[in-house]
Amino acid sequence: MIITLLTDFGDVYPASMKGVILCINPAANIVDISHSVPRHDIYAGAFILMACARYFPSGTVHIAVVDPGVGTKRRAIAIKAVSKDHGNHYFIGPDNGILIPAARSIGEPEVYELTNKKLFDQEVSSTFHGRIYLHRWAYISKGMDIADVGRKISDFVDLDFGKGKKLGSVVEGMVIFIDGFGNILTNISSDLISFQPGDIMVIDNKPVVFQRSYGFCKELEPLALIEATGIWRSL
Amino acid sequence: MIITLLTDFGDVYPASMKGVILCINPAANIVDISHSVPRHDIYAGAFILMACARYFPSGTVHIAVVDPGVGTKRRAIAIKAVSKDHGNHYFIGPDNGILIPAARSIGEPEVYELTNKKLFDQEVSSTFHGRIYLHRWAYISKGMDIADVGRKISDFVDLDFGKGKKLGSVVEGMVIFIDGFGNILTNISSDLISFQPGDIMVIDNKPVVFQRSYGFCKELEPLALIEATGIWRSL
Amino acid sequence: MIITLLTDFGDVYPASMKGVILCINPAANIVDISHSVPRHDIYAGAFILMACARYFPSGTVHIAVVDPGVGTKRRAIAIKAVSKDHGNHYFIGPDNGILIPAARSIGEPEVYELTNKKLFDQEVSSTFHGRIYLHRWAYISKGMDIADVGRKISDFVDLDFGKGKKLGSVVEGMVIFIDGFGNILTNISSDLISFQPGDIMVIDNKPVVFQRSYGFCKELEPLALIEATGIWRSL
Numbered sequence: 001m002i003i004t005l006l007t008d009f010g011d012v013y014p015a016s017m018k019g020v021i022l023c024i025n026p027a028a029n030i031v032d033i034s035h036s037v038p039r040h041d042i043y044a045g046a047f048i049l050m051a052c053a054r055y056f057p058s059g060t061v062h063i064a065v066v067d068p069g070v071g072t073k074r075r076a077i078a079i080k081a082v083s084k085d086h087g088n089h090y091f092i093g094p095d096n097g098i099l100i101p102a103a104r105s106i107g108e109p110e111v112y113e114l115t116n117k118k119l120f121d122q123e124v125s126s127t128f129h130g131r132i133y134l135h136r137w138a139y140i141s142k143g144m145d146i147a148d149v150g151r152k153i154s155d156f157v158d159l160d161f162g163k164g165k166k167l168g169s170v171v172e173g174m175v176i177f178i179d180g181f182g183n184i185l186t187n188i189s190s191d192l193i194s195f196q197p198g199d200i201m202v203i204d205n206k207p208v209v210f211q212r213s214y215g216f217c218k219e220l221e222p223l224a225l226i227e228a229t230g231i232w233r234s235l
Numbered sequence: 236m237i238i239t240l241l242t243d244f245g246d247v248y249p250a251s252m253k254g255v256i257l258c259i260n261p262a263a264n265i266v267d268i269s270h271s272v273p274r275h276d277i278y279a280g281a282f283i284l285m286a287c288a289r290y291f292p293s294g295t296v297h298i299a300v301v302d303p304g305v306g307t308k309r310r311a312i313a314i315k316a317v318s319k320d321h322g323n324h325y326f327i328g329p330d331n332g333i334l335i336p337a338a339r340s341i342g343e344p345e346v347y348e349l350t351n352k353k354l355f356d357q358e359v360s361s362t363f364h365g366r367i368y369l370h371r372w373a374y375i376s377k378g379m380d381i382a383d384v385g386r387k388i389s390d391f392v393d394l395d396f397g398k399g400k401k402l403g404s405v406v407e408g409m410v411i412f413i414d415g416f417g418n419i420l421t422n423i424s425s426d427l428i429s430f431q432p433g434d435i436m437v438i439d440n441k442p443v444v445f446q447r448s449y450g451f452c453k454e455l456e457p458l459a460l461i462e463a464t465g466i467w468r469s470l
Numbered sequence: 471m472i473i474t475l476l477t478d479f480g481d482v483y484p485a486s487m488k489g490v491i492l493c494i495n496p497a498a499n500i501v502d503i504s505h506s507v508p509r510h511d512i513y514a515g516a517f518i519l520m521a522c523a524r525y526f527p528s529g530t531v532h533i534a535v536v537d538p539g540v541g542t543k544r545r546a547i548a549i550k551a552v553s554k555d556h557g558n559h560y561f562i563g564p565d566n567g568i569l570i571p572a573a574r575s576i577g578e579p580e581v582y583e584l585t586n587k588k589l590f591d592q593e594v595s596s597t598f599h600g601r602i603y604l605h606r607w608a609y610i611s612k613g614m615d616i617a618d619v620g621r622k623i624s625d626f627v628d629l630d631f632g633k634g635k636k637l638g639s640v641v642e643g644m645v646i647f648i649d650g651f652g653n654i655l656t657n658i659s660s661d662l663i664s665f666q667p668g669d670i671m672v673i674d675n676k677p678v679v680f681q682r683s684y685g686f687c688k689e690l691e692p693l694a695l696i697e698a699t700g701i702w703r704s705l
Contacts, residue, residue, distance in 0.1 A: 002492055004485070010415035012283050015239070015268040019290030022237055022264070026292060029492070030266075031500075033485040039416065048482050055489030057496060180480035181509065245650035247518050250474070250503040254525030257472055257499070261527060265501075274651065 002029045002056060006049050006064040008037040017063075031056075040068040042098050044177045046159050047185065049102040058087020062102065067094040076114040077156060080146050083107035090146070097159030115150035163189035190226045237264045237291060241284050241299040243272040252298075266291075275303040277333050279412045281394050282420065285336040293322020297337065302329040311349040312391060315381050318342035325381070332394030350385035399423035425461045472499045472526060476519050476534040478507040487533075501526075510538040512568050514647045516629050517655070519572040528557020532572065537564040546584040547626060550616050553577035560616070567629030585620030633659035660696045 003021060005014060014035050021028050033052050037045040045066035053062055067074060075095040081103040082088050089106045091099040095113070103109035164173030164187055173188035195201060195210040201224050202208070211223045238256060240249060249270050256263050268287050272280040280301035288297055302309060310330040316338040317323050324341045326334040330348070338344035399408030399422055408423035430436060430445040436459050437443070446458045473491060475484060484505050491498050503522050507515040515536035523532055537544060545565040551573040552558050559576045561569040565583070573579035634643030634657055643658035665671060665680040671694050672678070681693045 002496070004489075011271050012269045012287070012414060015266060015287045016290040018266050019239075019287060019292070019295075022266070023290070023292045026237070026264075029496075031485060031488050031492070034482045036481050052482070052485045052489060055486040055493070057489070057493045060489075179482060246506050247504045247522070247649060250501060250522045251525040253501050254474075254522060254527070254530075257501070258525070258527045261472070261499075 001025060001027070002031060002060045004031045004033050004052070004056060004060060004062045005035070006033040006037065006045060006062070006066070007035050008039050008041070008045065008066045009035050011035070033062075037066050040066065042066055042068070042096050042159070043161075046098045046101045047161065047176045049098065050105050053089060053091075053102040054086050054105050056089070058089070061090045061092065062099075064091065064093040064098050064102075066098055067096065069094065069096065077153070078112045078114060078146055078149050079103045080110045081106035081108065095157050097157045100156070100159045101161060110146070111153050111156045112146060113150045113153050161187040163187060164192055166192045193226065195224075236260060236262070237266060237295045239266045239268050239287070239291060239295060239297045240270070241268040241272065241280060241297070241301070242270050243274045243276070243280065243301045244270050246270070268297075272301050275301065277301055277303070277331050277394070278396075281333045281336045282396065282411045284333065285340050288324060288326075288337040289321050289340050291324070293324070296325045296327065297334075299326065299328040299333050299337075301333055302331060304329065304331065312388070313347045313349060313381055313384050314338045315345045315347075316341035316343065330392050332392045335391070335394045336396060345381070346388050346391045347381060348385045348388045396422040399427055401427045428461065430459075471495060471497070472501060472530045474501045474503050474522070474526060474530060474532045475505070476503040476507065476515060476532070476536070477505050478509050478511070478515065478536045479505050481505070503532075507536050510536065512536055512538070512566055512629070513631075516568045516571045517631065517646045519568065520575050523559060523561075523572040524556050524575050526559070528559070531560045531562065532569075534561065534563040534568050534572075536568055537566065539564070539566065547623070548582045548584060548616055548619050549573045550580045551576035551578065565627050567627045570626070570629045571631060580616070581623055581626045582616060583620045583623045631657040633657060634662055636662045663696065665694075 005017060007014060007017075009017075014032065018030050021030060034048055037048060045064060049062060049064050053060075056062075077093065077095045077099065079091040079099050080088065081091070083106050086106045089103070091103050091109075093099050100109065103111075161176055162174065164171055166172075171188055171192050173186040175184055175186055177185045179185065193210075197210060197212045199210045200207050201210050203224065206222070208222050208224045211225050240252060242249060242252075244252075249267065253265050256265060269283055272283060280299060284297060284299050288295075291297075312328065312330045312334065314326040314334050315323065316326070318341050321341045324338070326338050326344075328334050335344065338346075396411055397409065399406055401407075406423055406427050408421040410419055410421055412420045414420065428445075432445060432447045434445045435442050436445050438459065441457070443457050443459045446460050475487060477484060477487075479487075484502065488500050491500060504518055507518060515534060519532060519534050523530075526532075547563065547565045547569065549561040549569055550558065551561070553576050556576045559573070561573050561579075563569050570579065573581075631646055632644065634641055636642075641658055641662050643656040645654055645656055647655045649655065663680075667680060667682045669680045670677050671680050673694065676692070678692050678694045681695050
């Protein structure tokens with residue numbers, strides 16, 4: 001079974017999550033998506049998870065923990081999302097929206113609040129809920145049907161990046177995430193953009209060349225492009 | 236077999252350790268605890284290993300290499316530690332104390348100096364002892380009893396973080412490690428702390444609110460808390 | 471099957487490469503060599519790959535993507551290199567020299583341009599060629615003989631670090647890579663160095679002590695040494 005991990009825990013802390021997973025399932029294949037999500041940045045975490053989740057095989061369990069409310073009464077949720085192209089994906093994490101865009105990128109999400117008493121960690125840790133989510137996942141992975149983890153809910157915290165809007169010749173959108181290369185990823189959908197390679201766009205009052213890819217621009221020259229994936233149609 | 240790695244090697248260098256491990260045992264499941272231990276900081280390395288080791292399954296081999304004395308006559312040691320709760324854990328690394336707190340977090344350590352001639356690497360590398368430790372581990376993992384690696388010793392370099400001390404209303408302890416979030420982890424044991432959530436503590440002449448968890452404090456407000464694990468009872 | 475990854479992608483982006491690999495081969499054992507190669511630095515990437523590749527078992531596939539020309543008409547190549555000591559190693563990446571020193575560290579490289587129509591990704595991504603290389607690799611790993619990926623070529627982009635040169639008492643070389651510890655790794659071959667431990671070398675007009683290993687020098691004192699591996703005989 002493949003399990004992905006996305007957290008804002010940085011170095012060191014993810015290792016004990018992995019130890020716990022391997023105690024439960026020594027054959028688990030754990031893949032780090034990132035542990036460097038900007039601290040407490042649910043939007044960035046949601047975006048990164050959405051960008052990566054669908055590349056993983058059917059059956060993958062995605063655990064995401066970016067949780068400014070850790071230790072308070074935040075609900076924990078599990079989601080199942082299914083599609084013909086991507087198969088079944090499972091998501092486990094806090095009910096703060098972080099899982100929703102990724103689940104929607106697969107298919108219509110079925111969301112369950114984790115309320116089944118069996119699911120609760122015996123050793124309750126007030127600061128490190130990452131382990132609690134894992135224990136809850138453990139029961140699911142051991143054959144508990146997702147519908148038995150608790151009650152199905154529709155009042156989960158939703159999160160939608162939108163797709164920007166076009167007002168005459170102006171396109172307006174939101175910055176979601178700045179990656180390690182300095183790429184500024186926005187929520188502007190590619191269908192709002194009608195530029196051709198070589199055209200000059202004006203972004204924040206500065207001229208920027210629209211290009212098909214990085215290889216076409218000079219070093220240090222800013223450019224705008226449509227991103228690689230079907231999902232990351234950022235500017 | 237699960238093998239954890241903890242080093243101060245940073246990027247790049249751990250990959251060749253993994254290559255060597257996979258040559259010996261292609262089925263090894265290698266988990267990085269951290270390769271960003273502050274360079275040569277045995278205390279920080281010992282603390283991180285102690286915090287993580289017990290979450291791994293019985294039978295795990297923990298390899299830790301933070302070794303300011305690499306290339307000199309530092310002894311190499313192997314440790315077996317056993318407990319009912321955590322099973323058998325093995326530790327391999329330099330005799331500089333780094334393995335001791337983690338081994339003690341499992342159970343009473345049996346320490347062996349690696350002296351068996353068979354254990355020595357044919358290609359002796361003077362700077363990169365990480366590989367040497369791996370080769371020595373290889374013989375053990377291939378069925379050599381740990382008692383055959385060399386002589387049992389009791390004069391190993393010990394390392395004990397202590398637990399701080401209480402003098403009237405003052406608690407005094409030692410900073411062991413500052414993590415990537417800016418948490419200052421100390422050796423002060425939770426049984427020395429009698430604060431209630433909301434109480435004001437004075438740390439280094441500055442008032443700090445004692446809280447149950449991060450979710451209860453405002454952004455950028457310093458707080459003090461008892462850490463998540465039974466072991467990390469830091470302030 | 472063991473697959474190593476070396477990129478300049480930083481955080482986040484490698485995860486979707488891993489997802490794609492695991493879709494194709496759920497049993498793949500993926501090892502990160504580094505994703506922190508200095509952006510677009512082909513020499514650094516080639517050096518790191520060369521330093522690590524030969525420690526991996528026979529049959530390993532090494533995928534390296536450091537590609538300033540991504541999205542342009544850069545050719546993609548696959549290489550097979552064989553030796554008695556290291557077995558068969560496969561390399562896949564752009565034709566910009568990055569794979570060559572690593573392949574040569576194993577044995578005489580057979581280089582193929584990927585031209586077989588079957589090898590091309592259906593979803594052509596203009597910015598993220600990492601996925602394209604993976605898809606091409608997939609056909610090879612599924613049993614396509616490397617000689618069927620395309621035509622054998624000899625006009626590949628070559629990359630040779632050289633070995634420095636000795637002019638009287640002066641040795642001249644090139645800096646290839648500065649690692650995270652501040653080690654300045656050069657292309658100067660150990661056979662050009664006739665110093666004994668304790669001798670004083672003059673590097674860039676500053677005196678530096680030549681030592682056998684780090685353990686022999688004082689803190690913050692610069693030293694020069696012959697590096698650990700047979701390959702990294704840097705100064």
